[in-house]
Every structure is written in structure tokens, then in C-alpha cells.
Amino acid sequence: MTEFKNTAVLGAGVIGASWTALFLASGRDVAVHDISPNTEKRVRDYVDRAWPTLEQIGLVKGGSPDRVRFCKSAVEAVEGASFVQENVPERLAIKHALYGEIEKHLAADAVIATSASGLTLSEMQGGWRDPSRFVLGHTPSIHRT
Secondary structure (H helix, E strand, C coil), X not given: CCCCCEEEEECCCHHHHHHHHHHHHCCCEEEEECCCCCHHHHHHHHHHHHHHHHHHCCCCCCCCHHHEEEXXXXXXXXXCCCEEEECCCCCHXXXXXXXXXXXXXXXXXXXXXXXXXXXXXXXXXXXXXXXHHEEECCCCCCCCC
16 A cells, blocks of 8 residues: 655645644644635644644544645646645535646646545536546544634
8 A cells, every 4th residue: 555645635624624634643744725815824723723632532643733834826736646636615616626736747646535525426427537546535623712
């Protein structure tokens, strides 16, 4: 099994911030991209609030909140990532546009997971030239606000 050391999170609302915290806790480097201008503050605040809970339940395994970086583009975020967690709004046109933007910039062995509850995997696969590395992944919020 491949070890995913470099990860990317695209879309950093509650779900994306939660994935960021989980990836960081597990010792991974995380590149985050979101179009919101206050993404960095919001994600850092979320990670800071979630970190004590992650430690308490034993999920911090050599990780650090400092291993996150914020990217101006989705392409910049996915470059070098072996695992990409996509969490953009659950609208097919938005997801398909993002997939078209990043696909040619992905590492050859990168796995791309999407967070969705109202769209089917087959609907979303339509946005890929090659959907063979595209999977459904979803996590609940770690920290209740």
C-alpha cells in the first residue's frame, strides 16, 4: 500500500477543514486551496480547536498543525500530492470544472477522493477523462461549533 505523505485539500469549509486536521494529525503535509479570502484564518482556527480532541482520542500520530500551507490555485495545491481530498460545493458543474482544471497536473499515482452526499460517483466521474483513481470519501466534522 502507498503511504500518502503529501496531501491536498480542495474546498476548505467545515468538511475540508476537518480533513485538513485529520491529515495533519496523522503526520501528513497538507496543501489547502479554497476560493474564500479568509480560508487560512478559518482553517487554522478550526485545526486549533480540533487539535485537543484529536490528541484526546489518540489520532495525533507524529503530526503538527504547522505542516499546512495555503495555495492560491487548485493546480498549485495538487502538484506533488499523492492524495487529493476534494470538498467543493455539491454542484456538478463546479466539481466538473475543478476536475478539468487539475487532472493534467496530478501525479501519475495520485488518488482523488470527493466529499459528496447528494451526487453519485458516476455523475461526478463524468468530469474526468480518466476516472480510474477517483473515489468517494466523506468525513463528519471533528469539532462542533
